[in-house]
Amino acid sequence: MDRSPQALQALLKELEPVEGLDLLTATADLERYSRDAYDYSPVLEPLFRDCRAQLVVRPHSVDAVVAVTAACARARIPLTLRGSGTGNYGQCVPLEGGVVMLMGELRAVREIDGATGVVEVECGCLLKDLDRQLADQGRQLRLMPSTWRSASVGGFIAGGSGGIGSVRWGFLRDPGHLLGLEVVTLEPQPRVLHLKATEAEPLNHAYGTNGIITALTLSTAARVDWHQVSVDCPDWSTAVTLAQRCQQAAVELFLCTVLDRRIVAGLPAWSGPDQGCHRVLLLVGPDGVGTVHRLASSLGATVQDLGPEASHQGNGLRELSWNHTTLHMRQQDPSWTYLQMLLPQPELPLMESLSERWGDDLLWHLEGVRHAGGSRLAALPLVRWQGKDALEELIASCRELGAVIFNPHVITVEDGGLGIVDGEQVAAKRVHDPAGLLNPGKLKGWPA
Numbered sequence: 001m002d003r004s005p006q007a008l009q010a011l012l013k014e015l016e017p018v019e020g021l022d023l024l025t026a027t028a029d030l031e032r033y034s035r036d037a038y039d040y041s042p043v044l045e046p047l048f049r050d051c052r053a054q055l056v057v058r059p060h061s062v063d064a065v066v067a068v069t070a071a072c073a074r075a076r077i078p079l080t081l082r083g084s085g086t087g088n089y090g091q092c093v094p095l096e097g098g099v100v101m102l103m104g105e106l107r108a109v110r111e112i113d114g115a116t117g118v119v120e121v122e123c124g125c126l127l128k129d130l131d132r133q134l135a136d137q138g139r140q141l142r143l144m145p146s147t148w149r150s151a152s153v154g155g156f157i158a159g160g161s162g163g164i165g166s167v168r169w170g171f172l173r174d175p176g177h178l179l180g181l182e183v184v185t186l187e188p189q190p191r192v193l194h195l196k197a198t199e200a201e202p203l204n205h206a207y208g209t210n211g212i213i214t215a216l217t218l219s220t221a222a223r224v225d226w227h228q229v230s231v232d233c234p235d236w237s238t239a240v241t242l243a244q245r246c247q248q249a250a251v252e253l254f255l256c257t258v259l260d261r262r263i264v265a266g267l268p269a270w271s272g273p274d275q276g277c278h279r280v281l282l283l284v285g286p287d288g289v290g291t292v293h294r295l296a297s298s299l300g301a302t303v304q305d306l307g308p309e310a311s312h313q314g315n316g317l318r319e320l321s322w323n324h325t326t327l328h329m330r331q332q333d334p335s336w337t338y339l340q341m342l343l344p345q346p347e348l349p350l351m352e353s354l355s356e357r358w359g360d361d362l363l364w365h366l367e368g369v370r371h372a373g374g375s376r377l378a379a380l381p382l383v384r385w386q387g388k389d390a391l392e393e394l395i396a397s398c399r400e401l402g403a404v405i406f407n408p409h410v411i412t413v414e415d416g417g418l419g420i421v422d423g424e425q426v427a428a429k430r431v432h433d434p435a436g437l438l439n440p441g442k443l444k445g446w447p448a
């Protein structure tokens with residue numbers, strides 16, 4: 001790898017004449033585009049704080065992407081891709097400096113198949129823009145992060161995992177969501193490849209380490225006019241039981257969030273009055289609202305029907321779910337951080353045991369998800385930062401009690417997942433990035 005100022009100067013000279021390519025060299029741009037939301041993790045913050053791109057480029061076409069890629073490959077300069085930079089583990093932070101490539105100008109929706117709803121879309125398209133265009137055809141996204149207004153579709157596939165919709169559609173890596181990719185290889189003579197679902201899979205959640213995605217083919221769902229329902233529950237076990245009963249009922253759900261009453265108290269005022277209760281937030285199909293009422297009243301919970309979602313406004317239940325809960329709590333008090341896990345069944349014993357030890361420093365936030373075809377609860381608990389040792393003790397206790405941890409305080413793809421090197425991800429890197437220049441340091445299976 002060559003990160004010398006001379007190599008950078010030569011690269012700049014080579015890229016200046018390229019059509020449809022912006023070159024950004026101002027210090028403020030180099031800083032701004034070398035960061036994401038990694039400060040949610042006090043472990044990662046000091047590790048990423050000083051990482052800087054040496055050059056930022058913004059291509060407006062696939063041809064311009066190819067020109068940048070060829071130049072970086074010839075000069076052996078690291079290249080890191082950036083969608084909207086909303087990742088929260090530093091996925092798009094250039095650990096080794098080099099070039100950061102902003103993918104946001106490649107944003108056309110190329111085709112929506114009228115019969116199947118399958119969409120082909122360029123990587124930089126914002127999820128909100130894609131969802132709006134799908135709505136015109138009676139379709140919607142199956143899965144989206146709570147950052148769906150600002151995040152790009154390419155960044156979601158490469159860096160995200162699931163979110164709103166996971167209660168029905170599981171996770172991004174479940175077969176059937178990603179149907180194909182257009183990929184540019186990082187070679188002196190780059191190739192533009194069209195990968196079918198099986199070949200595309202290793203690039204799904206690989207942090208852009210094993211191929212540059214320029215377009216994606218995704219399945220979609222029939223559009224539903226989601227209704228927002230908020231249910232206040234007198235105790236935690238009622239809230240958990242209600243969420244589970246809703247997940248198991250014959251109603252269509254798009255979101256099922258369970259919040260501890262201390263989190264409800266920390267949410268913005270627009271989220272509704274705090275009655276001192278634990279809360280279940282649901283996006284439910286219009287014909288399921290009555291059933292939710294029935295299930296809630298049988299448990300002694302109080303339903304507030306907020307009516308159809310006006311999702312253009314940015315203050316709906318979506319913005320109180322997934323990591324937006326963490327965002328709101330951190331706005332109140334930045335000493336909150338968080339964890340991510342799939343809870344074992346039954347769920348309550350683990351939560352009770354850990355709450356006993358952690359008290360007010362561990363607040364439960366659950367999300368209903370579909371996992372391996374069944375209804376499960378994932379947890380994104382708020383954790384008061386008390387140092388790395390305390391966090392590691394908590395992670396170890398969760399594992400001992402049967403939770404599967406997806407650690408948001410680590411750098412590599414593997415450590416954030418199940419800790420296992422995925423041979424197919426590494427094999428794809430060998431084919432698409434033989435010199436190992438893409439987002440170096442993030443794929444553990446690739447030797448340094």
Ligand SMILES: Cc1cc2nc3c(=O)[nH]c(=O)nc-3n(C[C@H](O)[C@H](O)[C@H](O)COP(=O)(O)OP(=O)(O)OC[C@H]3O[C@@H](n4cnc5c(N)ncnc54)[C@H](O)[C@@H]3O)c2cc1C
Binds near residue numbers: 162207
């Ligand atoms: C408040 C908050 C809430 C969040 N909620 C969720 C959630 O519910 N679910 C979830 O999964 N995530 C969530 N996230 C994380 C993040 O917002 C999402 O994963 C989002 O989809 C990332 O999109 P982005 O465009 O910002 O990607 P970026 O952050 O720019 O990039 C993410 C990764 O993708 C790579 N990448 C970007 N573009 C390309 C490309 N064209 N080709 C190859 N690789 C590429 C980058 O190098 C990086 O490794 C949340 C984050 C925050 C701060």
